[in-house]
Amino acid sequence: MDLAHRLADLTAPTGEEKLLNVRYPTPRLRITSRHGLFVVAVAAVLCAVVGGRYLFASEPAEEEPVTFPLATSSATEPPGEIVVSVVGAVAHPGLTTLAPGARAADALTQAGPLPEAELLGINQAQKLNDGVQIVVPKQGEAVPAPAGNPGGSSGAGGGKVSLNTATAADLIALSGVGEKTAAAIIAHRDSIGGYTSVEQLKDVKGIGPAKYAELEKQVTL
16 A cells, blocks of 8 residues: 555646746658668769769779871982983083973083083973983084983985994994994993093993994994
């Protein structure tokens, strides 16, 4: 009984219950379960983005190959220059470099015809091509092939072969000339810059007095 009375005393109203009955204000912001799921989804997306950036940033980027332009030489020959050979009765026989479109008169001016040169048979107005040879005869000598006719035998001089334009085949066709003699005639022609007289054949190796006397009648400048 004492226990029952004791419990009754403890549960009896004391008059202070109204003080404990406090009403708290209703919160303005309410977080629902939907809001929670949205926050979790946003956090997951941010983690994925940050993690992806870190993952790809850790891999070394492939460097693109560096290419360099090919070096070109600036030391090129001037375009269009032509080189011709002027031989015979001139002060400066040999090779002459001319501008494109040059004429035979330009080559003769640089070579310097001698006083005894015969220029009437040369077409000085003719335009020149690279690699041609101009033969300037002395007065009284047979007129050679026209300027600008590279190589071959001259049709002037009564069918004689031009020493300055003849090929090896042209020379071999002459009486008393074989392959070795033809090669020697051409080699001597190149070494002296062209024949200025038929008598220079005497300086060619293998041509003695007898052979020269035979060739003299068959050749011209």
